[in-house]
Amino acid sequence: MTVFIQIAQFVLIISILVILHELGHFIPAKLFKTKVEKFFLFFDVKFALFKKKIGETVYGIGWLPLGGYVKIAGMIDESMDKEQMSQPPQPWEFRSKPAWQRLIIMIGGVVVNFLLAWAIYTVLLVKYGDTYIPADSLKYGIYVDSIGEKLGLKSGDKILAVDGKETKNFDEAVLDIILGDEVTVKRDGKTITVPITDEGKESVFRVQGRNFMNYRRKPVIKIVSEKSAAEEAGLIPGDEIAMVNGRTIDYWDEFTKIIKASPDKPLRITVKRNNDLKQINLQVPTAGIIGVAPDVKDLSITDEYGFFEAIPAGFNKTINVLTKQVKQFKVIFNTKTGAYKQVKGPIGIVEMMPPTWDWGFFWSFMAMFSVWLAFLNILPIPALDGGHVMFLLYEMITGRKPSEKVLETGQIIGFVILAGLMLLVFGNDIWNIIKRIL
Structure with a gap:
């Protein structure tokens, strides 16, 4: 069905x-x-x-x-x-x-x-208005995995501009970076411009651009899965990770990086719970997943539009989409990026469709x-x-x-x-x- x-x-x-x-x-x-x-x-x-x-x-x-x-x-x-x-x-x-x-x-x-x-x-x-995450709302900067690092980015960077154009929308900034030539970031209090290499883009396209960059979150647990290693160890929603094996944890990506690197290993986790510190001993399963999800506070905002305001805004959005597609064409025909391998035909496009009918x-x-x-x-x-x-x-x-x-x-x-x-x-x-x- x-x-x-x-x-x-x-x-x-x-x-x-x-x-x-x-x-x-x-x-x-x-x-x-x-x-x-x-x-x-x-x-x-x-x-x-x-x-x-x-x-x-x-x-x-x-x-x-x-x-x-x-x-x-x-x-x-x-x-x-x-x-x-x-x-x-x-x-x-x-x-x-x-x-x-x-x-x-x-x-x-x-x-x-x-x-x-x-x-x-x-x-x-x-x-519906225009819902997006403002780039300037990311006070903790971004988190990147090894693929994002190959692009020249680092966790903690704050994206300021791509190809000299100021970024407003975080989600659009992700695509702009893949299609762009350089990105300007604030890193360790300094503003620097990082060239985006074809080799870095090739790494992104090889994994089809999945989650190489996200915004950083505080290490607060929102969800604990039933019968998971986290539940058995005693972690509960609302716990804030303070330390793992004596190492201070400031962000969620630091916590998950340790978990993924510790399959079949015991961890000593210190959490803040009701303003008190509590130590929990946890055995990481072989899969490197303990069954927790972060507290994702909704950073998105929605710009509302009346009909006459929406007309020029709709035109600008159409031009913006067209501009990105022209850039995609340029990237596709650059064989060094490997983007041509990810071009989708009818079969691939069908797979992009949602499994339930979604009019939006x-x-x-x-x-x-x-x-x-x-x-x-x-x-x-x-x-x-x-x-x-x-x-x-x-x-x-x-x-x-x-x-x-x-x-x-x-x-x-x-x-x-x-x-x-x-x-x-x-x-x-x-x-x-x-x-x-x-």
């Missing part, structure tokens, strides 16, 4: 995005009296699950859920319909329209994706993915919208149309590039599944 819910969320998100993206092409094409022969959700390779002709357009659903398309008459596209292109141009065909109309038709899908993300972020800000996640993910689709589609790669735009801009600047042979060759090259990228993402998905099985 869990997998079904994950797949259903992903398919619904993709379906909405594809339909709206293709409407971005379809509507201006119809406004400019251009014939649209097909409008399909998903690809109908060899056959379609459903199709119906209404007017001059066949609407349908394909069986291959990797996108969708509109087939516009007189346009060299993925259909490679050379027979139609060999006929004399007709006034209702794409190739007969002025360049500026063809340009609007081609960028329509990307514009819709961007506007959709903006609208979703605006509504989410009105409904649903709309947030749709907005993010809509920006991602806009960015990918506007890349100047033939066979994508950006490839068509590239040729149209050439025509508008030079006053000369590229030959049909050039456009056809471009489509073939674009398909080869896209096929290679699809092999990469599907290969990563399958390889990650195999690694989990092994």
